[in-house]
Amino acid sequence: xxxxxxxDISVLEGLDxxxxxxxxxxxxxxxxxxxxxxxxxxxxxxDEAMNGHASEVGVTLHADGCSVTVSDNGxxxxxxxxxxxxxxxxxxIFTTLHAGGKFEGQNYKTSGGLHGVGASVVNALSSRLxxxxxxxxxxxxxxxxxxxxxxxxxxxxxxxxTGTTVFFAPDSxxxxxxxxxxxxxxxxxxxxxxxxxxxxxxxxxxTAGTTELFHHENGLTDYLTKVITxxxxxxxxxxxxxxxxxxxxxxxxxxQWTEATDERVISYVNGIPTGSGGTHENGLRAGLLKAVRNxxxxxxLAPRGVTLSAEDIREGVVAVLSVxxxxxxxxxxxxxxxxxxxxxxxxxxxxxxxxEQWLNSNRTAAEQIVTRIILAARAREASRSAxxxxxRKSATSGRLTLPGKLSDCINSxxxxxxxxxxxxxxxxxxxxxxxxxxxxxxLPLRGKVLNTESVGLAKVLENKELADLVTAxxxxxxxxxxxxxxxxxxxxxxxxxxxxxHHITTLLLxxxxxxxxxxxxQGRVFVAVPPLFRVDIGKETYxxxxxRDKLRITETHRKGNAKVEITRFKGxxxxxxxxxxxxxxxPKKRRLLKVEIADGLQTDRIVNELMGKDPTARFxxxxxxxxxxxxxxx
Numbered sequence: 001x002x003x004x005x006x007x008d009i010s011v012l013e014g015l016d017x018x019x020x021x022x023x024x025x026x027x028x029x030x031x032x033x034x035x036x037x038x039x040x041x042x043x044x045x046x047d048e049a050m051n052g053h054a055s056e057v058g059v060t061l062h063a064d065g066c067s068v069t070v071s072d073n074g075x076x077x078x079x080x081x082x083x084x085x086x087x088x089x090x091x092x093i094f095t096t097l098h099a100g101g102k103f104e105g106q107n108y109k110t111s112g113g114l115h116g117v118g119a120s121v122v123n124a125l126s127s128r129l130x131x132x133x134x135x136x137x138x139x140x141x142x143x144x145x146x147x148x149x150x151x152x153x154x155x156x157x158x159x160x161x162t163g164t165t166v167f168f169a170p171d172s173x174x175x176x177x178x179x180x181x182x183x184x185x186x187x188x189x190x191x192x193x194x195x196x197x198x199x200x201x202x203x204x205x206x207t208a209g210t211t212e213l214f215h216h217e218n219g220l221t222d223y224l225t226k227v228i229t230x231x232x233x234x235x236x237x238x239x240x241x242x243x244x245x246x247x248x249x250x251x252x253x254x255x256q257w258t259e260a261t262d263e264r265v266i267s268y269v270n271g272i273p274t275g276s277g278g279t280h281e282n283g284l285r286a287g288l289l290k291a292v293r294n295x296x297x298x299x300x301l302a303p304r305g306v307t308l309s310a311e312d313i314r315e316g317v318v319a320v321l322s323v324x325x326x327x328x329x330x331x332x333x334x335x336x337x338x339x340x341x342x343x344x345x346x347x348x349x350x351x352x353x354x355x356e357q358w359l360n361s362n363r364t365a366a367e368q369i370v371t372r373i374i375l376a377a378r379a380r381e382a383s384r385s386a387x388x389x390x391x392r393k394s395a396t397s398g399r400l401t402l403p404g405k406l407s408d409c410i411n412s413x414x415x416x417x418x419x420x421x422x423x424x425x426x427x428x429x430x431x432x433x434x435x436x437x438x439x440x441x442x443l444p445l446r447g448k449v450l451n452t453e454s455v456g457l458a459k460v461l462e463n464k465e466l467a468d469l470v471t472a473x474x475x476x477x478x479x480x481x482x483x484x485x486x487x488x489x490x491x492x493x494x495x496x497x498x499x500x501x502h503h504i505t506t507l508l509l510x511x512x513x514x515x516x517x518x519x520x521x522q523g524r525v526f527v528a529v530p531p532l533f534r535v536d537i538g539k540e541t542y543x544x545x546x547x548r549d550k551l552r553i554t555e556t557h558r559k560g561n562a563k564v565e566i567t568r569f570k571g572x573x574x575x576x577x578x579x580x581x582x583x584x585x586x587p588k589k590r591r592l593l594k595v596e597i598a599d600g601l602q603t604d605r606i607v608n609e610l611m612g613k614d615p616t617a618r619f620x621x622x623x624x625x626x627x628x629x630x631x632x633x634x
Contacts, residue, residue, distance in 0.1 A: 019174065025121045030176070037068075037121075040119065041166050042057070043118060048164075053075050054199075055198070055199060055200060057201050057202070061206060063206040065180060068168060071163060078090065090142055119166075129144045130144075131167075132165045137159065138159055139157055140153055141153070141156050182208060189203045189214055194223035195220070195252075199215075223266075224240055234259040236369060243355075245350040249324060252323075255319040256319075257318075258318055269338050271322075273336070279338050279343045279344040282347075286344070287348040287352040292373070294356050308377050406441065417489050421492070422442055423494070423496055423501055425446065426572075431572070431577075431580060431585065434579075434581035435581070443468070447465075450465075450507070452507075474487035475519070478515070491525050492527070493525070505527055510611050512525050513607055520597060526593060527595060530569075533568055535565075537554070537559075543583050
């Protein structure tokens with residue numbers, strides 16, 4: 001038996017934990033994690049602005065595309081020595097986790113940075129970081145590499161004003177690619193200018209030789225107009241509902257009903273985008289429902305023969321919500337969901353009376369909104385009645401209306417069932433033989449499905465492959481969509497591990513995102529990760545999902561003169577059923593990627609640009625970032 005003693009216990013000190021497990025702090029080392037470094041430093045600058053200490057923020061993407069400078073004209077990071085650690089405060093902030101000026105609430109009433117973690121995390125994951133501070137009439141500079149001080153703090157010369165400037169270059173030993181996307185940075189900076197009205201935000205893109213200044217005095221109202229315009233949605237009423245409330249928390253809201261068939265809420269907490277929502281969004285929805293229901297009941301506008309559901313009232317709503325609170329409790333360091341329970345009641349209490357008063361004061365707009373809601377309810381009832389009249393048997397009573405090529409599972413209840421959407425009849429044959437027949441259903445597709453970006457629902461349903469898929473899912477589509485009728489617990493996209501397979505997966509993801517987005521929001525859609533290589537080292541067998549994984553396996557597991565044999569699979573159909581089960585279908589061994597939408601606005605832009613009719617953005621992305629293009633497919 002192997003001895004297990006105190007000497008086997010590893011202790012990671014300083015910033016070593018960040019370099020060892022960067023995903024715990026920035027969510028991963030892909031493109032999103034890379035850009036998260038910029039957001040952390042940017043958040044610190046914005047914190048100065050939101051607390052009234054700065055009026056200008058600037059970001060420069062340097063000509064190499066792999067380094068960034070972020071600056072503000074705030075007070076400047078303190079440079080005097082920390083009384084306990086006897087080091088300059090700026091050095092402590094950049095080299096110590098959980099060191100900063102946001103704990104006690106004296107210097108920052110509200111902040112987006114997560115209490116001193118961000119600056120040190122960026123430093124730990126950068127090959128070089130230079131921080132310059134203007135204070136007391138001088139410029140003070142300190143330099144770091146991989147979290148360690150390389151040049152101590154030193155006064156460089158005279159300077160006017162105050163502020164902080166941080167230059168950093170991400171470490172290529174941590175990130176597979178250190179190239180930033182100017183469009184992603186630009187979009188985030190424009191949002192900052194919307195959320196903090198009056199603050200001037202500059203973006204210098206040296207890779208393109210351009211400079212832009214964002215400055216929006218109308219704040220969220222301008223933002224809402226941009227979102228509605230980008231969505232090509234027609235407004236139901238001319239002027240939006242706008243709320244600005246300060247009562248312990250600062251709440252800003254711009255909201256408008258449109259002719260769109262879905263609801264769109266974009267939310268922020270202390271300037272941080274909360275793509276997964278949270279208690280503030282729950283409070284908004286609760287307050288909105290109460291206000292509209294009260295207005296309808298007060299004026300006796302309830303329609304006969306139809307019940308107005310929450311979905312009917314919220315259908316077509318586009319809203320931008322921004323709250324500022326003293327102690328935000330985020331879910332994880334990436335801060336994409338707010339967990340503060342008290343914020344729900346705070347936002348609810350602010351929204352309900354203000355919206356109800358606005359409806360009573362704007363009777364023409366209110367009548368247009370109520371008419372829109374009633375039409376949505378009648379359309380929903382009509383769709384449900386039409387669906388009920390179709391002679392489709394349920395999953396438990398028959399299969400007559402299901403696609404003939406669907407190999408369904410035995411279980412009659414949705415329970416733990418899965419539908420695998422498989423590329424090609426050959427792969428479908430292997431999957432059918434290798435699956436667990438009780439819980440796993442297989443639907444093979446022939447070739448590449450229709451690109452549904454910018455395609456209407458009628459055209460989608462004319463495509464036999466997609467029509468069969470909708471039938472197999474059982475939840476309907478468009479107005480007839482009902483998530484409760486989904487016949488499977490999980491929907492899993494299973495395509496070859498090569499570029500053609502990635503393309504098919506991307507086409508299917510576009511279909512789900514544009515026409516069945518609720519399945520993604522509910523966490524029902526997954527992408528299977530089959531191996532591309534079999535790696536035999538001596539008597540051991542390993543499975544590699546791509547070239548990088550293959551290289552990692554051979555470097556990690558090869559010992560001495562052990563023979564290494566590598567087999568590349570041409571496709572899933574080439575695998576024996578047992579191999580497919582062992583590597584891809586078996587819930588105990590397989591790799592599954594859950595499809596999630598972290599930032600709805602950014603996702604919408606990417607899908608539109610890379611899957612739309614105009615090939616310009618797609619060509620530029622592939623030519624400039626071939627590695628990321630391959631990652632995006634996966």
